[in-house]
Amino acid sequence: MSTTNDTHIADQATTISERTREVSGIKKLLNRPDFGAMSGVALVFIFFILIAGDSGMFAADGILNWSTVTAQLGLLAIGACLLMIAGEFDLSMGSMIGFSGMVIAIPSLYWGWPVWSSILMAFSIALSIGWLIGYVVVRTGLPSFIVSLAFLFILRGLTIALSILFTNKTIVSGVDTVAENDWLAPLFGGEIAAGLFTWLASIGWIETYNDGSPLVTGIPMIIVWCLVLAGIASWVLLKTKYGNWIFASGGDCNAAKNVGVPTNKVKIALFMLTAFCATLYASCQVLEFGSAAADRGLLKEFEAIIAVVIGGTLLTGGYGSVLGALFGALIFGVVQMGIFFTNISSDWFRVFLGVMLLIAVLFNNYVRQCIARTK
Amino acid sequence: MNEFILEFKNISRYFDAVIALKGIDLQIKLGEVHCLLGDNGAGKSTLIKTLAGVHHPSEGQYLYNGKPIKLGSPKDALDLGIATVYQDLALVGLMSVTRNFFMGREITKGWGPFKYFDQVSANKIAIAGLAEMGIVVRDPEQAIETMSGGEKQCLAIARAIHFGAKVLILDEPTAALGVKQSANVLKVIAKARQRGLAIIFITHNVHHAYAVADRFTLLNRGQSLGTFSKENISKDEVLAMMAGSDELAQLESEIAQLIGTTTDTANAIGC
Numbered sequence: 003m004s005t006t007n008d009t010h011i012a013d014q015a016t017t018i019s020e021r022t023r024e025v026s027g028i029k030k031l032l033n034r035p036d037f038g039a040m041s042g043v044a045l046v047f048i049f050f051i052l053i054a055g056d057s058g059m060f061a062a063d064g065i066l067n068w069s070t071v072t073a074q075l076g077l078l079a080i081g082a083c084l085l086m087i088a089g090e091f092d093l094s095m096g097s098m099i100g101f102s103g104m105v106i107a108i109p110s111l112y113w114g115w116p117v118w119s120s121i122l123m124a125f126s127i128a129l130s131i132g133w134l135i136g137y138v139v140v141r142t143g144l145p146s147f148i149v150s151l152a153f154l155f156i157l158r159g160l161t162i163a164l165s166i167l168f169t170n171k172t173i174v175s176g177v178d179t180v181a182e183n184d185w186l187a188p189l190f191g192g193e194i195a196a197g198l199f200t201w202l203a204s205i206g207w208i209e210t211y212n213d214g215s216p217l218v219t220g221i222p223m224i225i226v227w228c229l230v231l232a233g234i235a236s237w238v239l240l241k242t243k244y245g246n247w248i249f250a251s252g253g254d255c256n257a258a259k260n261v262g263v264p265t266n267k268v269k270i271a272l273f274m275l276t277a278f279c280a281t282l283y284a285s286c287q288v289l290e291f292g293s294a295a296a297d298r299g300l301l302k303e304f305e306a307i308i309a310v311v312i313g314g315t316l317l318t319g320g321y322g323s324v325l326g327a328l329f330g331a332l333i334f335g336v337v338q339m340g341i342f343f344t345n346i347s348s349d350w351f352r353v354f355l356g357v358m359l360l361i362a363v364l365f366n367n368y369v370r371q372c373i374a375r376t377k
Numbered sequence: 378m379n380e381f382i383l384e385f386k387n388i389s390r391y392f393d394a395v396i397a398l399k400g401i402d403l404q405i406k407l408g409e410v411h412c413l414l415g416d417n418g419a420g421k422s423t424l425i426k427t428l429a430g431v432h433h434p435s436e437g438q439y440l441y442n443g444k445p446i447k448l449g450s451p452k453d454a455l456d457l458g459i460a461t462v463y464q465d466l467a468l469v470g471l472m473s474v475t476r477n478f479f480m481g482r483e484i485t486k487g488w489g490p491f492k493y494f495d496q497v498s499a500n501k502i503a504i505a506g507l508a509e510m511g512i513v514v515r516d517p518e519q520a521i522e523t524m525s526g527g528e529k530q531c532l533a534i535a536r537a538i539h540f541g542a543k544v545l546i547l548d549e550p551t552a553a554l555g556v557k558q559s560a561n562v563l564k565v566i567a568k569a570r571q572r573g574l575a576i577i578f579i580t581h582n583v584h585h586a587y588a589v590a591d592r593f594t595l596l597n598r599g600q601s602l603g604t605f606s607k608e609n610i611s612k613d614e615v616l617a618m619m620a621g622s623d624e625l626a627q628l629e630s631e632i633a634q635l636i637g638t639t640t641d642t643a644n645a646i647g648c
Contacts, residue, residue, distance in 0.1 A: 249472050
């Protein structure tokens with residue numbers, strides 16, 4: 003009985019493979035969520051190579067310039083992307099940057115804490131707040147838009163009020179001096195591959211100062227963090243069961259719950275991830291530039307959402323790509339920095355940003371309809 | 378092995394003052410399709426939710442394989458192999474066939490933190506599981522939204538069977554479907570029966586019910602009007618039971634009266 007059954011199934015399986023049509027590579031590419039952002043990146047690069055190709059934008063220091071901006075935004079976009087795929091928003095990310103920056107700076111400058119301990123405390127506080135936001139959202143069933151908007155104000159207000167209370171200032175600087183011999187600080191504020199750049203300068207491949215030291219001394223840690231995190235996030239999303247749970251939580255939360263996906267845990271974990279990303283951003287910023295300010299990270303939550311949407315993730319959740327969010331951040335970074343290398347007034351940057359967002363949303367809407375249509 | 382896999386003995390369920398179910402007796406056998414009939418509000422939903430562990434009986438005994446059980450949650454029911462396919466199907470439209478098939482129960486490969494979802498085997502299992510139910514899927518990575526309502530229903534059933542269902546509760550699986558798609562779903566039900574599963578099938582459509590069911594239980598206002606096996610009852614009798622023959626006769630006379638009055642009025646005003 004069972005053998006006949008098995009052969010029967012095997013027969014059926016072969017009929018299926020005969021009926022499978024090979025979908026062309028181009029069609030597969032078009033079906034990718036990040037296709038729109040990919041073509042956007044190509045367009046932006048072509049534009050700036052034509053307009054500002056010889057302006058130094060694509061020399062070592064120029065590249066470092068826009069890739070740092072890209073990495074900063076990319077870091078936030080990665081967290082926002084996974085959360086948006088799971089069907090939620092975190093508008094408190096920008097405020098969290100200012101808050102965490104102060105949590106690192108004040109104890110190490112005013113209370114004599116070692117820098118590493120204030121960094122660790124910043125991460126633990128941020129993760130707890132992320133957990134709290136997530137918990138409130140899943141418990142009350144309120145839109146995360148409103149809950150995280152409340153935390154946008156709470157955190158920003160706390161940052162200003164507490165820095166005035168403890169230091170009587172809203173900008174504190176000098177963290178770089180106290181962090182000099184710290185073991186953890188270089189992980190955020192340092193650079194890697196310095197040797198490579200010195201060598202490249204010595205053989206004349208990159209520009210140098212008059213004394214022969216390279217103009218670009220290494221790759222800032224924020225770029226490394228961004229790439230590492232993007233790799234991990236993308237792998238988790240596409241290759242693991244947790245990725246399946248993220249897609250399911252955002253695609254249809256009830257359906258996911260009914261088949262046993264722990265949607266509440268997934269969402270809370272992702273709110274913690276966005277808080278983590280914001281704190282990572284803050285750590286890199288504070289330790290690289292040595293200062294923290296209460297108004298840091300203003301509007302960054304929206305910039306992150308724009309990058310994610312340009313990257314092809316649906317605002318309604320259930321569909322998207324980490325690579326796309328990174329491309330969205332790249333478009334953002336290249337345009338924001340590239341505009342200084344052209345004759346265009348940088349006043350036009352926001353106009354461009356809005357138009358890009360609109361085009362991206364229209365394109366994504368169209369793509370969504372294509373997926374739903376029978377191929 | 379008991380004759381009945383599931384058995385209700387004098388089960389009642391109250392919601393505060395409302396009597397949703399009263400003194401229900403029900404026997405479910407493996408390898409049989411048991412059809413639940415009844416109008417809206419007859420208590421069908423409460424009955425299947427009690428079977429599935431969502432509601433707990435207020436009175437009476439719930440036997441599994443002859444032994445009394447208490448289900449704390451739908452998960453307890455699932456662990457015993459009692460799976461319910463509700464009308465919303467618990468599928469996510471934008472996700473692929475395979476990802477939906479394994480949603481919440483992903484098979485993984487690898488070690489420790491490097492465990493990953495085994496997409497290749499999952500695709501094969503999903504295709505085979507669906508093929509067994511007579512559904513041909515061309516591309517297991519296509520989004521569920523590209524499938525028809527009937528295919529989605531069959532997928533949800535095939536998924537429940539693959540993950541070890543012994544008793545399958547289907548809540549109006551043919552309600553929103555056309556003729557051809559309904560036929561496919563009925564075929565899947567017949568196949569599941571052939572594999573020795575017990576199926577509890579809820580429908581409003583007498584043709585669908587009579588085509589696949591072995592027994593019929595009729596519910597009315599929270600009470601069972603009895604269970605009948607197929608050889609003892611004709612399609613017309615089932616229809617009469619579903620509609621309520623007295624009510625149908627009354628409706629006919631009411632409509633006749635209505636038509637009569639209009640004719641009378643028309644005559645009176647001299648048309």
